[in-house]
Amino acid sequence: MKLTSKGRYAVMALVDLARFDNINPVSLRDISLRQGISLDYLEQIFSKLRKKEIVQSVRGTQGGYVLNKKAKEIKLTNIFDAVDEKVKTVQCKKESKKGCNGKSTKCLTHNLWDELENHINNFFEKKSLEDLIKDNVERRI
Amino acid sequence: MKLTSKGRYAVMALVDLARFDNINPVSLRDISLRQGISLDYLEQIFSKLRKKEIVQSVRGTQGGYVLNKKAKEIKLTNIFDAVDEKVKTVQCKKESKKGCNGKSTKCLTHNLWDELENHINNFFEKKSLEDLIKDNVERRI
DNA sequence: TGATACTTGACTATTTTAGTCGGGTATATA
DNA sequence: TATATACCCGACTAAAATAGTCAAGTATCA
Known part of the structure; x- marks a missing residue:
């Protein structure tokens, strides 16, 4: 189980952006330089963020x-x-014969993964970009 | 972020094992058939479980x-x-120049991942094999 | 009109995953 | 003692995902 770079970069870039966009737009070039993330890759990521209206x-x-x-x-x-x-x-x-089909001993752990998913998503739903920035400022003092 | 099959299989196999090992040892062949997991792959997994004395x-x-x-x-x-x-x-x-070096705006999100890791590990530390079996029995009624 | 910076889609090297395969060794039972 | 069962171990591999790169645009400001 791991968090991939795409998600990590997206969050890093947005925190960076949130701290600098008071007046003017922030270019990906600047973020790229500050955060050490490939410009081309950032473009891919921001394309998605834009489509979701973030x-x-x-x-x-x-x-x-x-x-x-x-x-x-x-x-x-x-x-x-x-x-x-x-x-x-x-x-x-549902198509697969093996795995979860609701019968016998199969998918004994089905509920577990559901619970885990909720547990993690719960964490993600609570945290906002603002929280991250505040948190960062506090620890900086 | 995803959970891979190896971890999933390990848990499924152990739950299966825990329910059948009252008297006799349980063969991987049986688990393989019941859970629909490749025997060869199960052997790899159980080799690791044995080394960690589980x-x-x-x-x-x-x-x-x-x-x-x-x-x-x-x-x-x-x-x-x-x-x-x-x-x-x-x-x-520490070797890498980019990424987390504790300076400037880099690794703005460092604490976040730490928190997340703790949040998830907390979940894993609480859940025991017994919990999973009980949970399964209850929902079966 | 030129430089900046977003926009889009295709391509690719590397790594990880999810196995497979081929050989073993130990032991209960017939 | 022969044999079948089942663990043991390491090497190999196909497929998928990841983390980018690259090329060719378009919009806008100065």
């Missing part, structure tokens, strides 16, 4: 990205969802 | 595996640890 883009010189909502309203769930960083546990395919 | 092996005809501890004492943490199903979030390599 950020807005401003084209042209002095362009960049701006948050599309208040940092308080952007939850980790939304970010991970946007970049396809899902919490996958069991996939109970 | 199960004991009995060789020869009528052989198989037996739990090495009480189901109550085997936590999910132990199982996942045995089969290398780790909860990985950030790796802050």
